[in-house]
Amino acid sequence: MNKNIKHEGRRIKSGIHFILGNYAVVEGALAAGCNYFAGYPITPANEISELMSKRLPEVGGIFVQGEDELFSIYSVISASLAGAKSMTATASAGFNYMQEGIGYASAVEVPCVIIDVQRCRGENFATQADVMQMRWGASGDYESIVLAPSSAQELFDFTILAFNLAEEFRNPVIVMSETTIALMRERVEIPEKESIEIYKRMYTSLTPEEYLPFKAKNNSPPEFAPMGKGYHTLYTLNYRNEDGTMDWDAQGYKKLYQRITGKISENKDKICITESYFLNDADAVIIAYGSEVRPALDAIEMARNDGLKIGMLKLITVWPIHENLIKEIAKNIRRIFVVEMNIGKYAKEIERLCLPFCPVTNITKNMGIIHTKEEIYAAIKEAW
Amino acid sequence: MVQQRTNPLRKYIRNRKLPHFFCPGCGCGQILNYFLKAVDDLQLDFKKIITIGGVGCTARIPIYLNTDSLHGVHGRTLAWATGIKLYRPDLKVVIFAGDGDLVSIGGNHFLHASRRNLDVTVILVNNFNFAMTGGQVAPTTPFNSVTMTTPYGSKENTIDVCKLAVSAGATYVSRWSTAKPIQTVKSIKKALQHKGFSLVEILSQCPTNFGRYALRTGDPEKVLEWIKNRSISKTKAEKLNEHELKDKFILGEFIDKKRPVFQGTTLFKEEDN
Numbered sequence: 001m002n003k004n005i006k007h008e009g010r011r012i013k014s015g016i017h018f019i020l021g022n023y024a025v026v027e028g029a030l031a032a033g034c035n036y037f038a039g040y041p042i043t044p045a046n047e048i049s050e051l052m053s054k055r056l057p058e059v060g061g062i063f064v065q066g067e068d069e070l071f072s073i074y075s076v077i078s079a080s081l082a083g084a085k086s087m088t089a090t091a092s093a094g095f096n097y098m099q100e101g102i103g104y105a106s107a108v109e110v111p112c113v114i115i116d117v118q119r120c121r122g123e124n125f126a127t128q129a130d131v132m133q134m135r136w137g138a139s140g141d142y143e144s145i146v147l148a149p150s151s152a153q154e155l156f157d158f159t160i161l162a163f164n165l166a167e168e169f170r171n172p173v174i175v176m177s178e179t180t181i182a183l184m185r186e187r188v189e190i191p192e193k194e195s196i197e198i199y200k201r202m203y204t205s206l207t208p209e210e211y212l213p214f215k216a217k218n219n220s221p222p223e224f225a226p227m228g229k230g231y232h233t234l235y236t237l238n239y240r241n242e243d244g245t246m247d248w249d250a251q252g253y254k255k256l257y258q259r260i261t262g263k264i265s266e267n268k269d270k271i272c273i274t275e276s277y278f279l280n281d282a283d284a285v286i287i288a289y290g291s292e293v294r295p296a297l298d299a300i301e302m303a304r305n306d307g308l309k310i311g312m313l314k315l316i317t318v319w320p321i322h323e324n325l326i327k328e329i330a331k332n333i334r335r336i337f338v339v340e341m342n343i344g345k346y347a348k349e350i351e352r353l354c355l356p357f358c359p360v361t362n363i364t365k366n367m368g369i370i371h372t373k374e375e376i377y378a379a380i381k382e383a384w
Numbered sequence: 385m386v387q388q389r390t391n392p393l394r395k396y397i398r399n400r401k402l403p404h405f406f407c408p409g410c411g412c413g414q415i416l417n418y419f420l421k422a423v424d425d426l427q428l429d430f431k432k433i434i435t436i437g438g439v440g441c442t443a444r445i446p447i448y449l450n451t452d453s454l455h456g457v458h459g460r461t462l463a464w465a466t467g468i469k470l471y472r473p474d475l476k477v478v479i480f481a482g483d484g485d486l487v488s489i490g491g492n493h494f495l496h497a498s499r500r501n502l503d504v505t506v507i508l509v510n511n512f513n514f515a516m517t518g519g520q521v522a523p524t525t526p527f528n529s530v531t532m533t534t535p536y537g538s539k540e541n542t543i544d545v546c547k548l549a550v551s552a553g554a555t556y557v558s559r560w561s562t563a564k565p566i567q568t569v570k571s572i573k574k575a576l577q578h579k580g581f582s583l584v585e586i587l588s589q590c591p592t593n594f595g596r597y598a599l600r601t602g603d604p605e606k607v608l609e610w611i612k613n614r615s616i617s618k619t620k621a622e623k624l625n626e627h628e629l630k631d632k633f634i635l636g637e638f639i640d641k642k643r644p645v646f647q648g649t650t651l652f653k654e655e656d657n
Contacts, residue, residue: 006652036471057652062470065649067496071463078454078467082475086467104457227452227468228475230431232398234447237456245401246447246455 011059012193021152021181022047024188025115028159029087031196035061036079036086038072044124044179045117048089069094073101080112082227089115092130102172103138108235109221111166117177125368126179128290129342134174135319141257143264145173146319148289152186164199169263170221180291180370215242219262264320272322275314282311285329287350288339289315291370296339298373323353330354339363393420398450409604411562411588415509416445422572433476434468436461440482441516442509459489462497465504477504483524484514487545498552498581500646505575506583511590519593529598545585550639555580558637561587563612580645587611
């Protein structure tokens with residue numbers, strides 16, 4: 001543990017601020033208790049590293065600028081295993097490199113937070129094109145938890161939520177940021193320390209002789225043991241038995257990955273968060289996530305003024321997908337619109353769930369710029 | 385009656401994991417012993433030692449050790465070591481890496497950990513090839529050697545890992561071989577007590593792959609003989625010219641100095657008003 005805590009009092013900057021989305025991420029991470037950060041320079045995520053390099057050492061945390069993204073993700077993972085609350089931030093191209101580490105963190109069940117500020121290939125324009133990569137970008141079986149903020153305030157709030165979910169489910173959590181919100185200045189309200197809910201990591205109460213590092217209830221993560229206390233835990237990517245020894249056992253392998261994926265997929269009701277707008281009387285529903293919820297809401301206002309009863313389901317948790325809720329909605333309406341900034345990737349997942357019940361229309365834009373409300377409304381009217 | 389005696393170093397081993405998977409005649413078992421001998425001689429608190437292996441034969445050494453360990457990702461050992469050491473400076477981090485793991489896929493991390501003088505110990509087992517995958521050419525494979533991916537001989541120059549470490553900024557660097565157990569144990573002890581980035585390169589025999597393909601012998605003794613014949617002490621090497629040193633492995637200590645250790649890219653300082 002870092003003994004040089006300087007100004008713990010400066011950790012949470014309670015009050016009202018007008019700050020960049022990327023800065024809101026940093027303040028959120030600090031409020032959540034982040035004390036280890038590693039990142040590699042990449043636009044449009046640089047402001048996260050820059051503010052972290054100033055703020056984290058100030059409150060006794062550790063900042064490292066890695067030699068690459070692989071260093072960043074792996075040192076974040078090992079710091080977490082050593083007891084830190086750790087985070088890295090990158091943008092799409094860097095997110096590619098981090099997949100390797102995300103695969104390890106998922107398999108070994110390491111809590112950590114990854115911010116991906118999505119950008120167009122090689123250019124810093126707006127996109128949501130990484131949405132599928134965030135789910136299953138690494139090799140091997142796992143399930144992801146991905147949160148999609150739509151404003152600077154939500155970047156703050158969901159970064160805290162990401163740390164909490166990571167600790168509760170012993171899983172990496174990805175915050176799906178975008179150029180749009182990351183580089184926008186907005187009002188951010190930082191609450192008082194007492195009203196910020198923090199999930200504290202639980203360590204085992206068993207002795208090293210009794211403790212089995214990968215023994216857990218069905219669909220639950222195992223308990224952590226502290227490092228350097230004689231629990232001799234082997235964190236290997238390979239298949240390991242409940243006692244942590246490396247081995248091969250076909251049945252055991254099946255069971256291990258049933259549990260690792262099941263702790264996410266069978267706890268959707270606990271993990272998935274959505275917001276509903278005008279669903280009560282809606283004939284049609286927009287499903288949107290990230291910054292696209294903003295023009296979508298404006299388009300709904302236009303439609304409602306013209307008498308079109310349309311509502312919206314905003315996905316805060318993009319992965320895992322809230323299947324039951326989306327199916328229920330699809331059963332009672334005429335059409336679903338999926339608004340997103342890519343070639344229509346998430347729409348395919350919505351089609352999979354909803355097509356037996358109602359048609360699905362993609363409203364996609366893949367030009368490095370967010371939809372306008374007029375564009376969304378025009379597309380709605382065309383299909384209505 | 386024959387009295388059963390157990391190796392006193394057995395107390396450091398995950399007994400459930402035995403027997404080990406190393407080939408007959410492999411040097412990894414020797415190196416495991418040398419390391420434990422050093423730990424035992426120094427009476428280090430074994431609970432406070434974290435061992436790290438990446439992927440490869442050498443990387444499997446930690447899975448036999450009764451320590452907290454990380455294993456199973458190729459080339460990222462020093463990234464892992466950094467996260468642990470910076471957050472928990474009270475722990476001693478030891479990395480077991482093969483030549484492929486450390487300087488092929490992990491080369492970039494190796495340069496930067498050396499440059500930063502990260503306070504960890506790296507035990508590099510150099511067996512001159514990618515052994516676990518079946519004997520492919522490595523950055524350490526001697527020029528013209530036949531391997532599974534150099535059927536006509538390797539046309540790549542080799543890397544001198546110790547030289548690389550010294551020039552990158554490592555503060556304790558030595559090279560020994562499995563044929564020099566006393567010197568190797570002594571050097572591991574020095575490395576474990578060294579404050580800063582320490583590297584002990586151990587030349588090791590791989591009879592199964594490097595031996596059979598490059599040296600045309602699967603006999604561990606002959607592979608070890610080959611290493612011994614090519615090895616020369618640092619003191620002797622100083623008197624020889626470049627031509628005479630061609631194809632020689634120089635054994636000895638190359639650097640042992642003090643320099644501030646890495647604690648983070650930037651450390652807090654009160655602003656002057």
